[in-house]
Amino acid sequence: MASYNSGWLILVGILVTLSLPYSHAFWGNENKIHTAVFLSPEFVLGPGSVENRFYFNVDFPKGHIALKSFDAEVIDEAGYPVPLHETYLHHWVVVRYYVRKGVEISKLDDLKKLNRSDYISGGNSGICQNGILSQFFGLGSETRKTSTHIPDPYGIEVGNPAEVPSGFQEQWMLNVHAIDTRGAEDKLGCTECRCDLYNVTVDEYGRPLRPYYKGGLLCCYDRTQCKVKHGFEAVRRTLYLRYTVKWIDMDRSVLPVKIYIFDITDSWKRTPSSTEINAEHKCKIEYDIESCDATGLGNDGCIDTKRISLDMPFGGYLIYGVAHQHSGGTGSALYREDGQLMCSSLPTYGEGEEPGNEAGYIVGMTTCYPKPGTVEISEGETLILEFNYSRIRHHTGVMGLFYILVADDLPKPMHRLRTVVQTQDSIMVVAILWAAAALIGVVAVIALAVHYQFKCEGEDGYEAIGM
Numbered sequence: 521m522a523s524y525n526s527g528w529l530i531l532v533g534i535l536v537t538l539s540l541p542y543s544h545a546f547w548g549n550e551n552k553i554h555t556a557v558f559l560s561p562e563f564v565l566g567p568g569s570v571e572n573r574f575y576f577n578v579d580f581p582k583g584h585i586a587l588k589s590f591d592a593e594v595i596d597e598a599g600y601p602v603p604l605h606e607t608y609l610h611h612w613v614v615v616r617y618y619v620r621k622g623v624e625i626s627k628l629d630d631l632k633k634l635n636r637s638d639y640i641s642g643g644n645s646g647i648c649q650n651g652i653l654s655q656f657f658g659l660g661s662e663t664r665k666t667s668t669h670i671p672d673p674y675g676i677e678v679g680n681p682a683e684v685p686s687g688f689q690e691q692w693m694l695n696v697h698a699i700d701t702r703g704a705e706d707k708l709g710c711t712e713c714r715c716d717l718y719n720v721t722v723d724e725y726g727r728p729l730r731p732y733y734k735g736g737l738l739c740c741y742d743r744t745q746c747k748v749k750h751g752f753e754a755v756r757r758t759l760y761l762r763y764t765v766k767w768i769d770m771d772r773s774v775l776p777v778k779i780y781i782f783d784i785t786d787s788w789k790r791t792p793s794s795t796e797i798n799a800e801h802k803c804k805i806e807y808d809i810e811s812c813d814a815t816g817l818g819n820d821g822c823i824d825t826k827r828i829s830l831d832m833p834f835g836g837y838l839i840y841g842v843a844h845q846h847s848g849g850t851g852s853a854l855y856r857e858d859g860q861l862m863c864s865s866l867p868t869y870g871e872g873e874e875p876g877n878e879a880g881y882i883v884g885m886t887t888c889y890p891k892p893g894t895v896e897i898s899e900g901e902t903l904i905l906e907f908n909y910s911r912i913r914h915h916t917g918v919m920g921l922f923y924i925l926v927a928d929d930l931p932k933p934m935h936r937l938r939t940v941v942q943t944q945d946s947i948m949v950v951a952i953l954w955a956a957a958a959l960i961g962v963v964a965v966i967a968l969a970v971h972y973q974f975k976c977e978g979e980d981g982y983e984a985i986g987m
Contacts, residue, residue, distance in 0.1 A: 551768040556581055559760045565700035566756035572697040572742040576625040580692040585767040586675025586774045589668045590657040592763040601875035604661050608711045610697040612761055613658030616642035618688040640685055644779035648803035653781045664876040665868060665884025673931055674839050677776040696761045703752030712916045713740035717747045735916025736806045777839050777925040784826050784907045784920030809915035822911040827904055835899035836926035842887040844921040848910045852922060855904040862895050863888040893930050
């Protein structure tokens, strides 16, 4: 009887193991996820006005941790989400930096006055130079419906005491760029920062704009004003960026990922030293889209496609990818040089009025989560970045950014299995092997139980089993 019961216990154990999510069965998930919700400093907007400020030393989780997600949205004083057709969220970004202890930075002007030896950038791993696109997280109008979740067992490591320069402390900067389009004469034109609608001829530093510059970030800087309909009036209102951070405590079970951001405007060209991380990657961030009418083309197949080649100055396993586009965007993808698709990201356009579903706006971008170990990037490998925009109408100041997370290592069980299974479908094969092994175990347990049952029948009959 004891053997019979132990056999069924083994069977139950196998079935429970099979019912676990695949990642849990392999790696476990004992690290508790922490969540905190913060508010940016308040900003006040009236019809047509612009907020584009840099807030230093914002609230952020402390300690040696691994970030798992960072989500954000614009809300009003009562905590209600504000729709994009009222306040357009051009972008938000969060950037790490190190500042000497005892030195305080609260705004960008403070940073400009700082002794350079008191401030050290703590940006991502590249690949743009000069602090451009150095954010850890950042999105725009798509923020409400774009996943930033980092799957187990990975995370973005921050707060490591061994990485903080001596005499410095780690802090975070938040940049919020929002445009109030209530009553705007041309809402899309305001969100695309058309210079004529802002009546701007110089940038925020007073430098004249290039003659051919028709719109973009240089025309919708902080406290500029977009044109509103004559006689339109609405109250100025206080707003916030509400951001939610999820993280776990950093330990040996967490595999750190590195952040890389590709820009379709990158003017990089291959040279003998171009695979080095300090190779010249001049990222212009924005560009314009000419309409089909302007080029004499019809609306059929009226798509602007930009492609660039980039040699990778790093290697590792692709864990996550997502693109950032503006209105008119139709999707982006990352390919190998032979045309093999590695990751794609497509926009979702809203169809209504409520926050998260605003008609005509990109309200989400799809993300890619490759199966662990199936998409490996080799150092020096050439990848192709592609961005597509509709050309039915003219667009100014659009962006084509591709954000990826890359891990140097795979979980240890995966490493062992890859020595046996070395195909793109290794995870599926391993899952099948696990299922087969479990099935064999189940059959063995049943056979043992049946054998025991027959043995008991031969000795004591059915009454012996019922005792």
